[in-house]
Amino acid sequence: MDTNKQITVTSPQLPDLDEFQALLKEIWESKWITNNGQFHKLLEEELCKYLKVPYISLFTNGTLPLLTALQALRITGEVITTPYSFVATTHSLWWNGIKPVFVDIEESTCGMDPNRIEAAITPRTTAIMPVHCYGKPCNTKHIQEIANKYGLKVIYDAAHAFGVEVNGEGIMNEGDISTLSFHATKVYNTIEGGAMIMHDSEMKKRVDFLKNFGFADEVTVVAPGINGKMDEVRAAYGLLNLKQVDSAIAARQRVAQIYRKELKDIPGVRYFEDIPGVRHNYSYFPIFIKAEEYGMSRDDLYFKMKARNILGRRYFYPLISNFSTYHGLPSAATENLPNATRIANEVICLPMHHELSDNDLERILDCIKNR
Numbered sequence: 001m002d003t004n005k006q007i008t009v010t011s012p013q014l015p016d017l018d019e020f021q022a023l024l025k026e027i028w029e030s031k032w033i034t035n036n037g038q039f040h041k042l043l044e045e046e047l048c049k050y051l052k053v054p055y056i057s058l059f060t061n062g063t064l065p066l067l068t069a070l071q072a073l074r075i076t077g078e079v080i081t082t083p084y085s086f087v088a089t090t091h092s093l094w095w096n097g098i099k100p101v102f103v104d105i106e107e108s109t110c111g112m113d114p115n116r117i118e119a120a121i122t123p124r125t126t127a128i129m130p131v132h133c134y135g136k137p138c139n140t141k142h143i144q145e146i147a148n149k150y151g152l153k154v155i156y157d158a159a160h161a162f163g164v165e166v167n168g169e170g171i172m173n174e175g176d177i178s179t180l181s182f183h184a185t186k187v188y189n190t191i192e193g194g195a196m197i198m199h200d201s202e203m204k205k206r207v208d209f210l211k212n213f214g215f216a217d218e219v220t221v222v223a224p225g226i227n228g229k230m231d232e233v234r235a236a237y238g239l240l241n242l243k244q245v246d247s248a249i250a251a252r253q254r255v256a257q258i259y260r261k262e263l264k265d266i267p268g269v270r271y272f273e274d275i276p277g278v279r280h281n282y283s284y285f286p287i288f289i290k291a292e293e294y295g296m297s298r299d300d301l302y303f304k305m306k307a308r309n310i311l312g313r314r315y316f317y318p319l320i321s322n323f324s325t326y327h328g329l330p331s332a333a334t335e336n337l338p339n340a341t342r343i344a345n346e347v348i349c350l351p352m353h354h355e356l357s358d359n360d361l362e363r364i365l366d367c368i369k370n371r
């Protein structure tokens, strides 16, 4: 057995090269390489079907739809968000001149704790920006009730939640807008890429203008837009990858089942179970280490894995609220974020992708079991 081959936390699913070359040939012949070409249109249609959503707008990465959603909904003032995410969530607020207000997360989902939202609302609050962390659905019903009560918009950063369904419904239908990332590290990738999901054709139209500098036609600029367009090469790549994403999710599910079976009896190691009625995408497999019970700290385990060439990731550590841009905000205080602070010090995301072998899993589990 190859005992020292590097095991990465993720590995991108790539389309069949011959199939991709055939599509590239079509693009070369048409010479239509970006700006809402045929593959762009086709990918939007196919993604609507796959995600069970009415409207989608493709972007060139997953950060621009966050920035653009805030513009499209004309969000200002303060937005309530989570410190337990990838930095792009909060950066999108900062780039719009909006003050982020952090609220703590729930241990059961690592998503925003709806019970803490109302206390964070001020007269300047205009929206809530939660994250379906690790693809685990937020408590969307409770969040929407609060949004309705106070007249707030809800924008879900759904970058982790591609293909997740609750009782047969696509989770992207929640809130006013959801955004996706198709970065190489995500369950479904277009190398770089992303999308915004909305409920009506008016919003789709507005967002399509906004991602193309605000152009409504050749001579009319309706808003100060940005360039967020996805090109034809990555749209074609995305069409091919969409055909195989279900097999990638199935392979990830198998890995999750093995992890759960093997980690079940190890004291001090917590992990998530599947939720009945939810179609999970197995985008991440976080474990949470209680140092006293486990007999080793999270960091000691993390570095031990690293020394054995097993690259887990401490997603999400440090908390966004601890980065220098944000740590001076009153809501960034550790006392305000006890769950997020603790969990950030317990978490390791284990390697999780469609190509992990039994040998890889054996090495990872051996490292965790024999401490």
Ligand SMILES: *Cc1c(COP(=O)(O)O)cnc(C)c1O
Binding pocket: 061, 062, 063, 064, 085, 086, 088, 089, 131, 157, 159, 160, 181, 182, 183, 192, 193, 194
């Ligand atoms: C990956 C990710 C993003 C950013 O997406 P990019 O495509 O890398 O710009 C935003 N939010 C979350 C939660 C992410 O995981």
